[in-house]
Amino acid sequence: MNQSKVDDIEALNQWITASIKQGAIAIVTHRNGDMDTVGSACSLANIIGPSARACGIHLSTIARTMLKKTKSDFMIFDSERIAWPRNLGGVIIVDAAGPSQLGLELPQVSKCVIDHHSAGEPFDMNDGDLYINWDTNSTAEIILCWAEKYAAERIDASTRQLLLAGIVTDTGRFRHAKSEALLAAGRLASSEGFVFSEFIEEMESVELNNSQRVAIAKALTRVETLDTGRWFLSHTRAGTNEGIVARSLISAGADIALVCRRHQEYTRLTARASAKSTREGIHLGSMMEKMVERSGGEGGGHAGAAGWTGTIDETDARTGFIAILMNLQGVTE
DSSP states (O other), X not given: OOHHHHHHHHHHHHHHHHHHHHSEEEEEOOTTOXXXXXXXXXXXXHHHOTTEEEEESOOOHHHHHHHHHHTOOOEEOBTTBOOOOSSEEEEEEESOSSGGGTSSOOOSSOEEEEEOOSOOOOOOOOTTOEEEEOSSSOHHHHHHHHHHHHOGGGOOHHHHHHHHHHHHHHTTTTTTOOHHHHHHHHHHHTSTTOOHHHHHHHHHTOOOOHHHHHHHHHHHHTOXXXXXXXXXXXXXXXXXXXXXXXXXXXXXXXXXXXXXXXXXXXXXXXXXXXXXXHHTTOOHHHHHHHHHHHHOSEEEEOSSEEEEEESSOHHHHHHHHHHHHXXXXXXXX
């Protein structure tokens, strides 16, 4: 670990120690509630202890399943009526590139941002606040580095599973994993009695209710394809579980999968890319940032997994993404 990262986790430990003296610590996830943000928040709360609690406005299906499996506590907020603790010492924001990704308004207390995204709308940082951003596959890896240094004895079985699940999902089942992510996963999976193959099988067999299965099946029957000459795109509409649909399209042979969802007044794009396409120059996070430049909203992510949310209609959003992809095709040929 380089000196900059050593300094970061030392600063994080100092911030936590100082904030606990002021009161409780709220650990806030981003609005999509995926496994990395939820796993990072809950594992951090587990390690800090009763003074900390993980919270946010949404849990993904796999996050909800993992919380039940590990018996972890998570408070789901109503974004319109948030009840912060009366004696709040600080807020930790995990895995969010900007304040708009939270879906809630933060209280006026000391804050610490822990993230691994390359770009995003900046948080308003004040004196006493801390910002940590590492070039890692997942936020879970940052939490693990801090825990191994300052609280190794408190990394229990539940914490290991939460952090490992965050790494597994944010690397696309290790298809996009850097060496640091593989090493971190190895350390988490090395405890006695832990069977890695069973853990992965459990994650991949997350139970879906009948309506979700029907929605996924319908989305797969609506798939359209586009051969750009270099990358093969599959795209469709879905009403739920966009990530599962996108992953299914990649497994079926697509280089890039795009799933569009319209919910209330917002359009959501969810994209996934194969390891081969990312090696050849695809970075979905950068493409979603270009969507923000084109159409407003918020967007970003990683090379192999990213998303965008805005107010334009589905056709316009899908057309915009395809135009960005075609432009990239022209530049890289």
